[in-house]
Amino acid sequence: EAQVTQNPRYLITVTGKKLTVTCSQNMNHEYMSWYRQDPGLGLRQIYYSMNVEVTDKGDVPEGYKVSRKEKRNFPLILESPSPNQTSLYFCASSFLGTGGDGYTFGSGTRLTVV
Amino acid sequence: ILNVEQSPQSLHVQEGDSTNFTCSFPSSNFYALHWYRWETAKSPEALFVMTLNGDEKKKGRISATLNTKEGYSYLYIKGSQPEDSATYLCAFLDFGNEKLTFGTGTRLTIIP
Numbered sequence: 187e188a189q190v191t192q193n194p195r196y197l198i199t200v201t202g203k204k205l206t207v208t209c210s211q212n213m214n215h216e217y218m219s220w221y222r223q224d225p226g227l228g229l230r231q232i233y234y235s236m237n238v239e240v241t242d243k244g245d246v247p248e249g250y251k252v253s254r255k256e257k258r259n260f261p262l263i264l265e266s267p268s269p270n271q272t273s274l275y276f277c278a279s280s281f282l283g284t285g286g287d288g289y290t291f292g293s294g295t296r297l298t299v300v
Numbered sequence: 301i302l303n304v305e306q307s308p309q310s311l312h313v314q315e316g317d318s319t320n321f322t323c324s325f326p327s328s329n330f331y332a333l334h335w336y337r338w339e340t341a342k343s344p345e346a347l348f349v350m351t352l353n354g355d356e357k358k359k360g361r362i363s364a365t366l367n368t369k370e371g372y373s374y375l376y377i378k379g380s381q382p383e384d385s386a387t388y389l390c391a392f393l394d395f396g397n398e399k400l401t402f403g404t405g406t407r408l409t410i411i412p
Binding site: 219221226227228229230231234236242244245276286287288289290291292293294 | 345346403
């Protein structure tokens with residue numbers, strides 16, 4: 187089944203403890219992206235990648251890192267999480283940055299930083 | 301940051317009635333307009349990707365139109381059913397960019 191797999195689904199952590207949210211897609215998509223969803227705000231892009239070893243900042247990149255060493259994986263790294271990074275995170279992928287037939291989203295990761 | 305607005309923010313519709321809502325986006329540098337359906341506790345799913353002015357797309361009881369010159373798109377649902385209850389997101393892509401800018405969504409509730 188074609189899908190984007192995110193892990194974990196839920197995570198509670200403490201301020202300053204490094205964490206990684208994994209994202210993997212099995213559709214051979216070039217484009218992958220991370221978004222965060224906060225109440226009253228639209229999905230906001232954190233980072234995106236047009237292909238392997240190519241990553242760029244989105245609208246809200248502060249406090250996050252990403253890597254794209256393989257086409258299928260695009261992990262999101264929080265080196266020193268803070269409470270303002272408490273949010274719902276989505277990974278998405280598509281054939282093109284332009285969206286092609288639309289983005290395919292992962293199931294989401296609800297992160298709480300205390 | 302581009303401004304993508306959706307209205308109304310929320311909507312309650314009686315089962316069987318038809319409804320529509322709006323997405324407004326910048327009319328310059330248009331490349332594509334996406335619509336997504338987002339059910340509670342699930343992830344957004346693509347409904348339509350529209351690229352041409354005057355485009356009209358349809359999927360079952362749901363259809364969408366696009367006016368790039370004036371910067372708006374309408375999503376229509378005919379004969380609403382309880383399973384149509386969801387948040388509907390639109391997202392704008394401008395030419396030369398590689399990221400979608402999302403609106404805040406229209407939350408639709410169908411009353412049985």
